[in-house]
Amino acid sequence: xxxxxxxxxxxxxxxxxxxxxxxxxxxxxxxxxxxxxxxxxxxxxxxxxxxxxxxxxxxxxxxxxxxxxxxxxxxxxxxxxxxxxxxxxxxxxxxxxxxxxxxxxxxxxxxxxxxxxxxxxxxxxxxxxxxxxxxxxxxxxxxxxxxxxxxxxxxxxxxxxxxxxxxxxxxxxxxxxxxxxxxxxxxxxxxxxxxxxxxxxxxxxxxxxxxxxxxxxxxxxxxxxxxxxxxxxxxxxxxxxxxxxxxxxxxxxxxxxxxxxxxxxxxxxxxxxxxxxxxxxxxxxxxxxxxxxxxxxxxxxxxxxxxxxxxxxxxxxxxxxxxxxxxxxxxxxxxxxxxxxxxxxxxxxxxxxxxxxxxxxxxxxxxxxxxxxxxxxxxxxxxxxxxxxxxxxxxxxxxxxxxxxxxxxxxxxxxxxxxxxxxxxxxxxxxxxxxxxxxxxxxxxxxxxxxxxxxxxxxxxxxxxxxxxxxxxxxxxxxxxxxxxxxxxxxxxxxxxxx
Amino acid sequence: xxxxxxxxxxxxxxxxxxxxxxxxxxxxxxxxxxxxxxxxxxxxxxxxxxxxxxxxxxxxxxxxxxxxxxxxxxxxxxxxxxxxxxxxxxxxxxxxxxxxxxxxxxxxxxxxxxxxxxxxxxxxxxxxxxxxxxxxxxxxxxxxxxxxxxxxxxxxxxxxxxxxxxxxxxxxxxxxxxxxxxxxxxxxxxxxxxxxxxxxxxxxxxxxxxxxxxxxxxxxxxxxxxxxxxxxxxxxxxxxxxxxxxxxxxxxxxxxxxxxxxxxxxxxxxxxxxxxxxxxxxxxxxxxxxxxxxxxxxxxxxxxxxxxxxxxxxxxxxxxxxxxxxxxxxxxxxxxxxxxxxxxxxxxxxxxxxxxxxxxxxxxxxxxxxxxxxxxxxxxxxxxxxxxxxxxxxxxxxxxxxxxxxxxxxxxxxxxxxxxxxxxxxxxxxxxxxxxxxxxxxxxxxxxxxxxxxxxxxxxxxxxxxxxxxxxxxxxxxxxxxxxxxxxxxxxxxxxxxx
Numbered sequence: 001x002x003x004x005x006x007x008x009x010x011x012x013x014x015x016x017x018x019x020x021x022x023x024x025x026x027x028x029x030x031x032x033x034x035x036x037x038x039x040x041x042x043x044x045x046x047x048x049x050x051x052x053x054x055x056x057x058x059x060x061x062x063x064x065x066x067x068x069x070x071x072x073x074x075x076x077x078x079x080x081x082x083x084x085x086x087x088x089x090x091x092x093x094x095x096x097x098x099x100x101x102x103x104x105x106x107x108x109x110x111x112x113x114x115x116x117x118x119x120x121x122x123x124x125x126x127x128x129x130x131x132x133x134x135x136x137x138x139x140x141x142x143x144x145x146x147x148x149x150x151x152x153x154x155x156x157x158x159x160x161x162x163x164x165x166x167x168x169x170x171x172x173x174x175x176x177x178x179x180x181x182x183x184x185x186x187x188x189x190x191x192x193x194x195x196x197x198x199x200x201x202x203x204x205x206x207x208x209x210x211x212x213x214x215x216x217x218x219x220x221x222x223x224x225x226x227x228x229x230x231x232x233x234x235x236x237x238x239x240x241x242x243x244x245x246x247x248x249x250x251x252x253x254x255x256x257x258x259x260x261x262x263x264x265x266x267x268x269x270x271x272x273x274x275x276x277x278x279x280x281x282x283x284x285x286x287x288x289x290x291x292x293x294x295x296x297x298x299x300x301x302x303x304x305x306x307x308x309x310x311x312x313x314x315x316x317x318x319x320x321x322x323x324x325x326x327x328x329x330x331x332x333x334x335x336x337x338x339x340x341x342x343x344x345x346x347x348x349x350x351x352x353x354x355x356x357x358x359x360x361x362x363x364x365x366x367x368x369x370x371x372x373x374x375x376x377x378x379x380x381x382x383x384x385x386x387x388x389x390x391x392x393x394x395x396x397x398x399x400x401x402x403x404x405x406x407x408x409x410x411x412x413x414x415x416x417x418x419x420x421x422x423x424x425x426x427x428x429x430x431x432x433x434x435x436x437x438x439x440x441x442x443x444x445x446x447x448x449x450x451x452x453x454x455x456x457x458x459x460x461x462x463x464x465x466x467x468x469x470x471x472x473x474x475x476x477x478x479x480x481x482x483x484x485x486x487x488x489x490x491x492x493x494x495x496x497x498x499x
Numbered sequence: 500x501x502x503x504x505x506x507x508x509x510x511x512x513x514x515x516x517x518x519x520x521x522x523x524x525x526x527x528x529x530x531x532x533x534x535x536x537x538x539x540x541x542x543x544x545x546x547x548x549x550x551x552x553x554x555x556x557x558x559x560x561x562x563x564x565x566x567x568x569x570x571x572x573x574x575x576x577x578x579x580x581x582x583x584x585x586x587x588x589x590x591x592x593x594x595x596x597x598x599x600x601x602x603x604x605x606x607x608x609x610x611x612x613x614x615x616x617x618x619x620x621x622x623x624x625x626x627x628x629x630x631x632x633x634x635x636x637x638x639x640x641x642x643x644x645x646x647x648x649x650x651x652x653x654x655x656x657x658x659x660x661x662x663x664x665x666x667x668x669x670x671x672x673x674x675x676x677x678x679x680x681x682x683x684x685x686x687x688x689x690x691x692x693x694x695x696x697x698x699x700x701x702x703x704x705x706x707x708x709x710x711x712x713x714x715x716x717x718x719x720x721x722x723x724x725x726x727x728x729x730x731x732x733x734x735x736x737x738x739x740x741x742x743x744x745x746x747x748x749x750x751x752x753x754x755x756x757x758x759x760x761x762x763x764x765x766x767x768x769x770x771x772x773x774x775x776x777x778x779x780x781x782x783x784x785x786x787x788x789x790x791x792x793x794x795x796x797x798x799x800x801x802x803x804x805x806x807x808x809x810x811x812x813x814x815x816x817x818x819x820x821x822x823x824x825x826x827x828x829x830x831x832x833x834x835x836x837x838x839x840x841x842x843x844x845x846x847x848x849x850x851x852x853x854x855x856x857x858x859x860x861x862x863x864x865x866x867x868x869x870x871x872x873x874x875x876x877x878x879x880x881x882x883x884x885x886x887x888x889x890x891x892x893x894x895x896x897x898x899x900x901x902x903x904x905x906x907x908x909x910x911x912x913x914x915x916x917x918x919x920x921x922x923x924x925x926x927x928x929x930x931x932x933x934x935x936x937x938x939x940x941x942x943x944x945x946x947x948x949x950x951x952x953x954x955x956x957x958x959x960x961x962x963x964x965x966x967x968x969x970x971x972x973x974x975x976x977x978x979x980x981x982x983x984x985x986x987x988x989x990x991x992x993x994x995x996x997x998x
Binding site: 038042083086087090097101103106108109110116117118119120121123124125128131214229230233237238239240392405408409412413416417419420421422424426430431432433434435436437438440442443444447448449450451452456457460461463464465466467468469470471474475489491493494496497 | 537541582585586589596600602605607608609615616617618619620622623624627629630713728729732736737738739891904907908911912915916918919920921922923924925929930931932933934935936937939941942943946947948949950951955956959960962963964965966967968969970971973974988990992993995996
């Protein structure tokens with residue numbers, strides 16, 4: 001069997017097919033990843049940082065070719081793809097910064113204290129690689145959440161070897177990116193096996209069950225993610241599985257904001273909804289708005305354009321999702337159709353708050369693509385009272401004017417319990433790569449709400465603590481030696497930054 | 500049905516039976532925990548810290564009565580139990596310190612930066628409570644890993660409401676401790692429902708599946724922990740389950756240490772092995788030693804005394820475990836029998852390295868109680884080569900003389916991959932409560948190797964991140980306000996400690 005890419009604009013095959021990785025090949029790749037682990041994990045962080053920068057530079061150098069290749073397989077357009085490549089390489093560089101800064105190690109030194117109960121020996125703790133990591137690439141970001149995306153960058157940064165399972169929607173882009181990553185790592189002196197790639201659903205399932213793999217990251221559908229999550233947990237030795245699954249990303253538009261900025265809000269909403277043909281994990285799919293704003297939102301969606309979805313299957317699922325919404329809610333706007341083979345049309349549906357409250361599970365299901373449901377309210381308190389019952393999301397947004405401040409604060413206090421990122425007067429699409437980013441949330445947004453897949457702390461998913469008790473200084477890892485030869489931030493006897 | 504405590508010394512019932520919690524009661528308790536969450540989570544950290552100290556003071560005040568009660572149910576002895584109570588209350592006080600210090604919040608502020616790719620809005624990130632937590636108490640530490648133990652202390656500290664599932668081995672101790680905790684929390688102004696307790700295996704299973712419960716902690720057997728772990732993951736909305744399960748805690752005794760300190764090592768080993776009748780998660784159950792040291796180890800075990808185990812069932816499982824070892828290995832020493840009803844006798848078994856290597860899974864299975872297997876080696880390199888194949892453990896220890904330094908370092912480099920704490924020239928029993936402690940490890944030591952159940956960072960298990968994007972300062976939580984009114988350590992624009 002092989003993986004064939006398709007041009008979403010024409011529906012025709014594009015590029016050569018890529019062979020599915022066989023069982024024996026997956027075995028060999030996983031074994032090489034395990035063999036590489038020790039050397040890569042013990043490679044000084046500064047050298048790993050340089051290797052990440054080497055990957056970034058190599059990708060930047062081939063940006064034009066990569067964007068063109070990805071555009072044929074995804075139809076996301078050259079401007080977006082070129083920007084996404086920049087985002088991907090700045091993400092690699094962020095993790096190089098994280099490695100050089102050093103606090104990701106959480107190095108902690110406690111002197112012995114015989115007066116403690118129980119007596120305290122000398123304890124020196126740090127984080128280290130969890131082991132080889134499997135990364136399941138996403139369809140909708142062929143660079144930033146794919147072969148050299150955030151999961152790969154953060155896992156490599158943390159000293160893990162990485163095996164990527166390529167997404168079926170962009171096999172040639174995956175293959176080209178993987179070749180660049182492998183070359184750059186080899187040039188930086190990383191051991192063979194530090195990075196590899198497999199193709200095919202069966203190879204992915206084998207990977208997540210493979211004894212050599214110690215953790216997995218995933219970005220994709222709730223259905224696919226749940227299946228892999230279950231495999232990871234059913235192992236004789238379960239492993240952490242970090243899945244970013246479905247998210248409906250609720251938006252609350254408060255009355256004064258709606259009254260003062262109706263057109264601006266409606267335009268912003270339609271732009272966010274249809275960005276990348278709605279194929280963002282953070283797409284605003286559920287809007288609570290004053291009943292009086294619905295016409296304005298509908299008008300904006302009517303002026304929005306459809307586009308190509310990434311695969312025929314995703315388009316078909318989008319059609320099924322919009323049909324389900326049409327059966328349950330009122331269709332209030334339809335955007336311009338797309339003439340792409342895998343084309344999708346923007347849709348806005350409307351339901352009143354009481355109806356929504358009666359079947360939240362049904363109405364708040366993610367419909368991946370440029371469709372949203374607006375829940376029309378009379379009293380914002382009715383909407384706020386419902387927010388805590390929504391499923392977990394990556395984001396939740398509030399649009400407020402100064403006169404809405406009390407309700408905005410009230411809403412934020414609820415929304416922080418159901419979403420990883422709470423946005424004020426902005427739209428959730430667009431996820432900055434930064435120290436303070438949180439891209440995660442309660443189920444079904446992710447399989448594990450403690451973590452983020454974007455931003456500096458994404459590295460924490462691939463790190464496990466180890467404490468050295470009473471070891472002679474000369475035998476300790478450099479990170480924990482008394483003189484702090486690596487000059488990293490450390491906590492000493494409870495005091496942070498004490499070196 | 501009810502839970503009856505038994506005196507391990509006599510086998511007779513002790514104390515009144517405690518009724519199992521009914522399905523309806525568990526439902527009501529979980530609902531109250533959910534209702535309390537918001538207020539407790541938003542209670543200022545300084546007030547939560549004072550509440551933890553209030554619990555500690557209340558427990559200390561009843562230490563004599565609690566120790567006497569627990570001694571009747573566990574036979575662990577008054578000195579040990581009195582010490583364990585002190586450890587439990589100093590653990591509560593450590594988390595009060597952690598709350599006041601504030602870096603557990605991981606507060607992070609990033610200014611907006613339009614030049615980033617993608618553009619960066621203003622981002623402010625912190626950790627907050629995951630929601631109501633279920634705590635499954637352990638049998639072997641009726642205070643430190645039970646009702647008011649580390650899981651409860653760290654979860655309450657993090658702003659979670661807590662429902663404890665009491666262990667069947669000490670129902671009256673559990674009930675008495677729970678009453679103290681509830682009273683102290685009420686006195687500190689915590690909302691009703693912040694803390695409660697349930698009794699019975701069925702109540703525990705209901706709890707881990709209850710929609711109101713958002714995470715669970717467990718200390719106990721691999722069998723029981725795996726069953727609850729599977730329930731947690733099979734939920735429609737899986738929740739993090741932190742189980743501390745079985746651990747064989749390998750010890751490597753290197754040749755020069757064995758030659759120079761044979762008697763001291765043997766005495767230390769026997770004392771650690773039989774401490775608390777071997778009922779420690781960190782009990783040294785597997786020793787790699789030069790063949791020449793085996794006689795000395797055996798002599799020390801022969802002089803050691805047996806004691807009472809906590810329950811008849813645990814004693815029976817210990818007997819089954821030692822019989823399995825006797826069938827596979829050579830019995831080289833037996834300690835003094837105990838006349839307790841649930842008595843267990845120390846045992847030492849011996850196997851040569853080649854035999855061990857042929858069936859590691861069988862030989863390296865935990866036998867909970869005062870029994871160990873010594874693997875006799877000729878060349879330390881043969882032993883070191885095997886260490887990486889051992890199952891995950893909470894601890895691994897190396898005994899070395901200065902002339903063993905090279906091998907010790909080599910062993911440590913392997914052992915840090917299979918154990919959470921690597922000990923030098925000391926015994927693993929005794930787990931200090933400190934910033935730098937790690938009490939965790941790869942499966943089967945725990946269900947999640949990223950975390951610890953002892954020490955300051957145990958709080959991280961109950962915390963999830965949230966990022967506020969572009970919020971006006973006045974509407975932000977105090978932890979993230981620009982002026983840093985709580986004066987907590989924060990990272991600003993990537994710089995730690997920048998306030």
